[in-house]
Amino acid sequence: MATFSALRACARLSTSLQGPATTLPRTTFGNRSAAVTLHQKSQRLSSNMPAAPRFAEGEDAAHLGPDVQSLLQQQGWALDADGMGITKTFHFKTYFKAVSFLNLIASESAAKKHHPTMTVRIGSVDVHWTTHRPRGLTIKDVTLARHCDQGAVLMGAVESGEGAKCGPKP
Numbered sequence: 305m306a307t308f309s310a311l312r313a314c315a316r317l318s319t320s321l322q323g324p325a326t327t328l329p330r331t332t333f334g335n336r337s338a339a340v341t342l343h344q345k346s347q348r349l350s351s352n353m354p355a356a357p358r359f360a361e362g363e364d365a366a367h368l369g370p371d372v373q374s375l376l377q378q379q380g381w382a383l384d385a386d387g388m389g390i391t392k393t394f395h396f397k398t399y400f401k402a403v404s405f406l407n408l409i410a411s412e413s414a415a416k417k418h419h420p421t422m423t424v425r426i427g428s429v430d431v432h433w434t435t436h437r438p439r440g441l442t443i444k445d446v447t448l449a450r451h452c453d454q455g456a457v458l459m460g461a462v463e464s465g466e467g468a469k470c471g472p473k474p
């Protein structure tokens with residue numbers, strides 16, 4: 305009984321927490337622009353349109369645009385839903401190679417003072433690049449993404465199905 309009433313309280317709390325996020329505010333300029341953003345997001349989701357890259361203030365979008373497109377179309381990078389970052393998973397035959405690749409990227413990141421979010425698994429490394437300040441994609445993200453692609457070749461990256469997997473060998 306106590307458990308059920310705790311669950312009901314929890315459900316009420318989560319409903320009330322969801323309220324403000326789904327309610328579009330109506331009065332000020334800031335609220336109108338939030339409504340437009342949500343509308344655009346739902347249009348994009350329903351028509352499966354990909355996000356457009358969004359560059360940080362001060363970036364030369366005319367030059368950076370084609371560079372980002374080539375990472376997306378030829379190098380297997382994926383654009384974040386908000387257009388402000390790029391991600392790629394690199395696959396390796398051993399955990400040691402995956403960790404070595406991560407360290408290679410970490411070393412260049414420290415030198416360039418620009419740091420990715422990386423997740424290492426037994427046979428792969430996810431790398432995500434974005435720029436926090438100013439917010440959006442920058443030349444640093446592009447340069448370091450290319451460095452990742454070159455480093456992966458040096459470390460003997462493999463196709464996704466060939467990476468090390470957990471569990472007994474088939």
Ligand SMILES: C[C@H](O)[C@H](O)[C@H]1CNC2=NC(N)=NC(=O)C2=N1
Nearest residue numbers: 417418419420433434435436437
């Ligand atoms: C002062 C310092 O260079 C900044 O805080 C750096 C650190 N590393 C960073 N890394 C990334 N990915 N984005 C940044 O905006 C960023 N800012």
